[in-house]
Amino acid sequence: PPRSTLFPYTTLFRSYFAIVSGSPQLDRDRIDEPIGYHPHEREKMAIRRGHPLSRSAETFYEVVERFEGFASVRILPKTGRTHQIRVHLGHIGCPVLCDPHYGGRSRLTRGEIRRRPGDVTVLLERQALHARRLKISHPSTGLPLEFEAPLPGDMQAVLDELRQFRRRGG
Secondary structure: OOOOOOOOOEEEEEEEEEEEEOOOOOOEEEEEOOEEEOOOOOOOEEEOOOOOOOEOOEEEEEEEEEEOOEEEEEEEEOOOOOOHHHHHHHHOOOOEOOOOOOOOOOOEEHHHHHOOOOOOOEEEOOOOEEEEEEEEEOOOOOOEEEEEOOOOHHHHHHHHHHHHHOEOOO
16 A cells, blocks of 8 residues: 555554444454445445445454443454444444444443443443554564554443343343
8 A cells, every 4th residue: 555654654454343232143254345425424434335436445353242232343454444444333233332423322321231221320432442453564664563552441341341231141
């Protein structure tokens, strides 16, 4: 891929982690759907098959854990389109948790997970999408540089609650 002056590195590998609403039908799959601008909402992107301005987009996902009503997934995007992961996961019926554009909600409370409506303690107020690993080549030396980021505390807290109160079959 061409290098820009703002980011003169070549991306070799990207790995993301997400918590999604719902649960993918398959344990792992490849989503190969073109993405373009949403026809009615300026800030959004959408699956746009056959549209002249859409661009190919490919995302591989693998389910890490399944819960009642939720799942955690590992995502490996092959392409890097705007909002690609969010659009693709929404397309398969499993939007990123707390994604107001593609998932419909902007926050998650402890009561929602525990099925106790009175508990309005907010666990998450942002998209449950995390850039886990990035591998790039240095622009001068060409040597690979690899970065890994631990899961943020708010996402870990959601996983802990899901493991305790939304185990499948439990």
